[in-house]
Amino acid sequence: xxxxxxxxxxxxxxxxxxxxxxxxxxxxxxxxxxxxxxxxxxxxxxxxxxxxxxxxxxxxxxxxxxxxxxxxxxxxxxxxxxxxxxxxx
Amino acid sequence: xxxxxxxxxxxxxxxxxxxxxxxxxxxxxxxxxxxxxxxxxxxxxxxxxxxxxxxxxxxxxxxxxxxxxxxxxxxxxxxxxxxxxxxxx
Amino acid sequence: xxxxxxxxxxxxxxxxxxxxxxxxxxxxxxxxxxxxxxxxxxxxxxxxxxxxxxxxxxxxxxxxxxxxxxxxxxxxxxxxxxxxxxxxx
Amino acid sequence: xxxxxxxxxxxxxxxxxxxxxxxxxxxxxxxxxxxxxxxxxxxxxxxxxxxxxxxxxxxxxxxxxxxxxxxxxxxxxxxxxxxxxxxxx
Amino acid sequence: xxxxxxxxxxxxxxxxxxxxxxxxxxxxxxxxxxxxxxxxxxxxxxxxxxxxxxxxxxxxxxxxxxxxxxxxxxxxxxxxxxxxxxxxx
Amino acid sequence: xxxxxxxxxxxxxxxxxxxxxxxxxxxxxxxxxxxxxxxxxxxxxxxxxxxxxxxxxxxxxxxxxxxxxxxxxxxxxxxxxxxxxxxxx
Amino acid sequence: xxxxxxxxxxxxxxxxxxxxxxxxxxxxxxxxxxxxxxxxxxxxxxxxxxxxxxxxxxxxxxxxxxxxxxxxxxxxxxxxxxxxxxxxx
Numbered sequence: 001x002x003x004x005x006x007x008x009x010x011x012x013x014x015x016x017x018x019x020x021x022x023x024x025x026x027x028x029x030x031x032x033x034x035x036x037x038x039x040x041x042x043x044x045x046x047x048x049x050x051x052x053x054x055x056x057x058x059x060x061x062x063x064x065x066x067x068x069x070x071x072x073x074x075x076x077x078x079x080x081x082x083x084x085x086x087x088x089x
Numbered sequence: 090x091x092x093x094x095x096x097x098x099x100x101x102x103x104x105x106x107x108x109x110x111x112x113x114x115x116x117x118x119x120x121x122x123x124x125x126x127x128x129x130x131x132x133x134x135x136x137x138x139x140x141x142x143x144x145x146x147x148x149x150x151x152x153x154x155x156x157x158x159x160x161x162x163x164x165x166x167x168x169x170x171x172x173x174x175x176x177x178x
Numbered sequence: 179x180x181x182x183x184x185x186x187x188x189x190x191x192x193x194x195x196x197x198x199x200x201x202x203x204x205x206x207x208x209x210x211x212x213x214x215x216x217x218x219x220x221x222x223x224x225x226x227x228x229x230x231x232x233x234x235x236x237x238x239x240x241x242x243x244x245x246x247x248x249x250x251x252x253x254x255x256x257x258x259x260x261x262x263x264x265x266x267x
Numbered sequence: 268x269x270x271x272x273x274x275x276x277x278x279x280x281x282x283x284x285x286x287x288x289x290x291x292x293x294x295x296x297x298x299x300x301x302x303x304x305x306x307x308x309x310x311x312x313x314x315x316x317x318x319x320x321x322x323x324x325x326x327x328x329x330x331x332x333x334x335x336x337x338x339x340x341x342x343x344x345x346x347x348x349x350x351x352x353x354x355x356x
Numbered sequence: 357x358x359x360x361x362x363x364x365x366x367x368x369x370x371x372x373x374x375x376x377x378x379x380x381x382x383x384x385x386x387x388x389x390x391x392x393x394x395x396x397x398x399x400x401x402x403x404x405x406x407x408x409x410x411x412x413x414x415x416x417x418x419x420x421x422x423x424x425x426x427x428x429x430x431x432x433x434x435x436x437x438x439x440x441x442x443x444x445x
Numbered sequence: 446x447x448x449x450x451x452x453x454x455x456x457x458x459x460x461x462x463x464x465x466x467x468x469x470x471x472x473x474x475x476x477x478x479x480x481x482x483x484x485x486x487x488x489x490x491x492x493x494x495x496x497x498x499x500x501x502x503x504x505x506x507x508x509x510x511x512x513x514x515x516x517x518x519x520x521x522x523x524x525x526x527x528x529x530x531x532x533x534x
Numbered sequence: 535x536x537x538x539x540x541x542x543x544x545x546x547x548x549x550x551x552x553x554x555x556x557x558x559x560x561x562x563x564x565x566x567x568x569x570x571x572x573x574x575x576x577x578x579x580x581x582x583x584x585x586x587x588x589x590x591x592x593x594x595x596x597x598x599x600x601x602x603x604x605x606x607x608x609x610x611x612x613x614x615x616x617x618x619x620x621x622x623x
Contacts, residue, residue: 003148005174006141036602044174052540059537059602059611066173068125068148077148077173084600084611085539085578092237094263095230133263155262157214157237166237166262181326183352184319222352244351246303246326255326255351270415272441273408311441333440335392335415344415344440359504361530362496400530422529424481424504433504433529448593450619451585489619511618513570513593522593522618 003070005044008080010052012038012060013073036060037087038076046080057087092159094133097169099141101127101149102162125149126176127165135169146176181248183222186258188230190216190238191251214238215265216254224258235265270337272311275347277319279305279327280340303327304354305343313347324354359426361400364436366408368394368416369429392416393443394432402436413443448515450489453525455497457483457505458518481505482532483521491525502532537604539578542614544586546572546594547607570594571621572610580614591621 005011015037040056052058064082068075094100104126129145141147153171157164183189193215218234230236242260246253272278282304307323319325331349335342361367371393396412408414420438424431450456460482485501497503509527513520539545549571574590586592598616602609 002177003174004177006172007170009173011174036600059600061600066125066148066150068173070176081541083540084543084602085537085545087604088536088538091266092263093266095261096259098262100263155214155237155239157262159265180355181352182355184350185348187351189352244303244326244328246351248354269444270441271444273439274437276440278441333392333415333417335440337443358533359530360533362528363526365529367530422481422504422506424529426532447622448619449622451617452615454618456619511570511593511595513618515621 003042003068003075005042005077007044008046009044010040010058010078010080010083011042012058012065012076012078013041014038014076015057036062038078041075052083052086059084059087092131092157092164094131094166096133097135098133099129099147099167099169099172100131101147101154101165101167102130103127103165104146125151127167130164141172141175148173148176181220181246181253183220183255185222186224187222188218188236188256188258188261189220190236190243190254190256191219192216192254193235214240216256219253230261230264237262237265270309270335270342272309272344274311275313276311277307277325277345277347277350278309279325279332279343279345280308281305281343282324303329305345308342319350319353326351326354359398359424359431361398361433363400364402365400366396366414366434366436366439367398368414368421368432368434369397370394370432371413392418394434397431408439408442415440415443448487448513448520450487450522452489453491454489455485455503455523455525455528456487457503457510457521457523458486459483459521460502481507483523486520497528497531504529504532537576537602537609539576539611541578542580543578544574544592544612544614544617545576546592546599546610546612547575548572548610549591570596572612575609586617586620593618593621 003011036059038058038060040052040054040058043052043054046052060076060078061082061084065076065078068077092100125148127147127149129141129143129147132141132143135141149165149167150171150173154165154167157166181189214237216236216238218230218232218236221230221232224230238254238256239260239262243254243256246255270278303326305325305327307319307321307325310319310321313319327343327345328349328351332343332345335344359367392415394414394416396408396410396414399408399410402408416432416434417438417440421432421434424433448456481504483503483505485497485499485503488497488499491497505521505523506527506529510521510523513522537545570593572592572594574586574588574592577586577588580586594610594612595616595618599610599612602611
């Protein structure tokens with residue numbers, strides 16, 4: 001099963017424990033304390049300005065997004081405006 | 090009796106129990122726990138950006154939509170902005 | 179006495195009991211339980227997008243509209259945005 | 268003393284008792300129970316869409332308008348958006 | 357000392373007691389009961405639609421404006437939108 | 446140390462005691478009672494409509510602005526919209 | 535690890551103790567009392583009007599921004615609108 005975000009939205013997977021992401025970034029301890037770090041899983045149709053891609057580790061605004069569960073895993077659907085920036089390797 | 094949504098709205102049928110939808114998608118257990126999954130029944134006039142079709146299984150934002158009852162079945166009328174994405178087979 | 183709605187508004191008559199409307203639709207029991215079903219009596223000047231006509235049975239958003247009484251009958255004045263869709267025969 | 272409304276506003280006189288208005292409309296009992304019926308006394312500069320004239324009996328939205336007193340009589344100044352429609356003879 | 361309002365604003369002097377204004381209007385008792393009557397003292401740069409001049413007696417919306425004191429006299433600075441109309445002689 | 450306001454903002458110094466401002470205006474007692482009088486110290490990039498210059502004594506809206514302290518002196522950063530007018534000599 | 539702000543945002547490091555910033559500005563005592571002074575670390579894509587660069591010491595609006603922790607250091611992500619001005623040397 002796959003999920004296709006509509007409009008200016010992205011599907012992300014919350015990064016909660018020390019782990020190596022799909023794109024090879026090992027998240028340090030300090031990042032783990034903040035729940036608002038996530039990895040982009042799927043991207044809708046962004047019109048302009050916000051450019052995130054599958055595999056990007058992003059920081060999102062507190063109290064934003066909608067949690068959903070797909071095949072037993074927890075994800076969030078974020079509005080483009082709530083994606084504050086990209087953590088680069 | 091049929092219902093024709095006006096403007097950027099869609100009529101959807103809440104998917105609550107394990108079942109095979111009209112388009113053949115069997116919803117897994119994990120999805121059933123979330124009430125915000127629904128199947129599109131009818132679509133109004135969407136101007137741009139949001140593309141859903143009859144039979145799509147969609148996820149919608151919490152606390153959105155208006156419940157209506159048509160011929161004994163429960164439906165919801167959703168604004169286009171509250172349709173977050175499509176669950177693909 | 180007649181009432182002419184101004185701008186993007188419609189005058190509607192609440193449908194509360196089982197009855198045959200002017201356009202011949204018999205409303206089933208399930209629809210009666212929902213107070214937000216009404217029949218369009220008069221239409222203002224709609225600019226675009228919302229197309230309702232005299233006699234249409236429409237569903238409107240909860241907590242919307244202004245009640246008025248004309249010659250002993252109860253009506254509502256609705257904004258175009260609060261008309262969610264049309265119940266078709 | 269006269270009052271000239273500025274912009275998209277109208278000066279109206281509340282119709283509270285059974286009476287014949289200047290334009291000859293006798294208001295029935297049912298209308299009297301609703302305080303939001305008024306007769307237009309003066310009109311500002313309406314740009315488009317809302318067309319009311321001196322003498323029109325109009326229905327206005329609840330909780331709208333500003334009460335003023337001119338030469339001992341009570342009036343209201345209404346925004347064009349708060350004038351919902353015209354009661355026609 | 358003079359005060360020049362900026363943008364779509366006007367400086368007005370509250371009219372509280374029976375008196376003859378600079379433009380010769382004697383305000384009747386009924387107007388005195390309403391604190392929202394004032395005389396225009398200075399006008400900013402109004403772009404369009406609202407036309408008031410020095411000496412005009414205007415009615416303004418309740419709870420609007422900012423009180424200031426200039427050389428011992430009390431004035432108010434009003435936004436153009438809060439000036440509802442002009443009392444004409 | 447200097448401060449350069451960004452966008453449609455101005456840096457102002459609150460005028461609280463009887464004093465001669467840099468542009469030579471002696472503020473009378475009545476003005477002193479009002480804390481919302483200030484002298485413009487630096488101006489950002491105003492696009493249109495609001496024209497204040499260094500040295501202008503202005504009146505600003507209550508509850509507006511952000512206080513900052515620069516080299517031991519108290520200043521405020523005001524949005525252009527919160528500058529109501531200029532006190533002229 | 536680096537952080538790239540998206541859209542009209544900047545990553546800043548809060549300036550809390552007397553110190554010499556990267557661009558050589560020694561912050562005086564009075565500035566230290568105000569928590570809303572910060573040094574720009576990274577800048578997103580500003581469209582127009584707000585021009586800040588890496589190393590600028592800026593003042594930002596109270597109650598704005600999102601705190602994040604990167605490699606053990608505390609940062610804030612600010613919207614362009616919340617950057618009030620630049621402290622110049």
